[in-house]
Amino acid sequence: MLSLYRPGDSVLHRAPAGPKLVVLLVTCLAVFLVDELWFTAVCGTVVLVLWRIAHIPYRELGRQLRELWVIALLLAVFQVWANGWHEAAMTVLRLLALLLLASLVTMTSRTSHIVDALESAARPLALVGMRPGRIAFLIGLTLRFIPLIREKAEEIRAAQRARGVERRPLALLLPLLLKTLTMADAISEALDARGFEST
Amino acid sequence: MKTKDLVYIALFAAIVVALGLFPAIELPFSKVPITAQSLGVMLAGSILGWRRGGLALLVFVLLVAVGLPVLPGGRGGMGIFFLPSGGFVLSWPLAAVVVGYLTERLWGRYNLAVALVPNLVGGVLVVYAIGLPFMAAVANISLGQAFTIMWAFVPGDVAKCVLAALAAVAVRRTHPLLAPVATASSPSRSGTR
Structure with missing residues (x-):
């Protein structure tokens, strides 16, 4: 079974998996807690920059967006209808930013490294x-x-x-x-x- | 935990993955695939019990998290947990625990009708009780709206309950892996804790 890891040697690839997972978790919490459009937009931009730094081709980004566009569009249409433009932008941007950040972590971390990180996180269970x-x-x-x-x-x-x-x-x-x-x-x-x- | 328990946990985690290889049907508008994988949640709980069943599904969620394409359509990775449907996958370990716990309580008088109860409570109620609020939070919709999107999955889930119950009753007859809770002190059969 092939993992979703994309080999490479960028800074992000070389960064240890544990801190990357922590960053993902913290970003997720921050985006939901701060709940401001500008903050989510900044996060989204940073994710795109990180994508560039990781040397993951934008073709891959296109592929993932193609899988997502139906759900993003439906969400956007519904939110505009139910809650207005601001909420719509907020919801869709949050979904895309977090999802793309998470898949960036997945693509730049070897499965074995994530397993190791989870094992050390679970060490207190001993x-x-x-x-x-x-x-x-x-x-x-x-x-x-x-x-x-x-x-x-x-x-x-x-x-x-x-x-x-x-x-x-x-x-x-x-x-x-x-x-x-x-x-x-x-x-x-x-x-x-x-x-x-x-x- | 004995070697046997670890092997059963891995086996059922793998069965959940294998069930995802059956072609998934995606309902229009929700993008939540109808998958046979939730059948595996019920099977793990009602064949292995709460502890091993819950751990089997925890291993499955770990496989998703570490970036293996174990969800239908070869999907996986941490991004899944940020989709509106992510809560359903995350609910599976707890769902298997509830199915397993109820199954162990009912083990002494287990039959087809009784076997449906844990599956409906754990495999359907618990899954929706976690999945729907999660979906509502991620998609910024109300619980009622989330349910409107998801009700179409309920008939399929009930059908899976029946299938899991049929299988669990037959497996109990030939390959029982649990002991009734009330007589936990009695000599245990192969594989029981």
Whole structure:
């Protein structure tokens, strides 16, 4: 599974993921709390400048805006009708600024770096007996399961086609659940047999 | 938490991702895709219980947050949480916890009709109770207006409740992973905490 990370070596790419996430969070709070059109506009402009600094091609910006324009337009039309121009500009600008900033963080940070940042953010949870170190393990295991599940689903579909079973949701879902649960049992036994440390 | 629990958590997080690979239907005007993924929320809760089910969906939300394209149409990344529909995805861990908690309470007399209750309360009510105010806040509309946009999803969600209940009852018969809350001290079966 490909991540949404866009490789590069700009300042933003080299910046550690943790502070980038904090900046995103703080900006989000600020935009909602300050709630002024000029402030949101400034944030939006800064995001565009950062986009430039990150050397992410504006083509990418165009692609993301194409996905968003329907929702932005509908929102704008509705807001102009219901609350007037000022609120409309505010709502749409806020949506675009925050969304583009967030996707900038996603595009300039390696998945593994974000995982590491989240793990260190979750470190206090160790005090209540949880194991933040398990986050990366769980994510890795989940990603490994996805192709396995697809494979099992195709196996079941093929067997059912051979027997002439029609496409029914439960006829696929149930054997898929039972097969993958059995597979999960085997995997955890294998992990334990290899001395996977369990809590 | 045993190795087995971790593996089940990862399995159900992956099942939620896999359910997103079914073609999503987008309703006009809202851009909120109808996805089979909320079915996975109900399944995780009613098969794994509140703790593992909630953690499975937490892992899923983490996958979105770290920038993996696990939502329908290959979407993902933190930007999703700023869309009007972001609250629905964010509600899933809590929704799975509620489905799981209610399922564990009802485990002793679990059948198809009973199984619908946790799914409706956790998988539909909780999801809308978080998703709608979030949508109202992001899109700057009233709760009533948010519901007007979203009511068209309710029939599909109810259908998913029935499907999840059918699956959960059948899985309970052959591969039970929970113990009734009332008799938690009794010898536990494979995989129970």
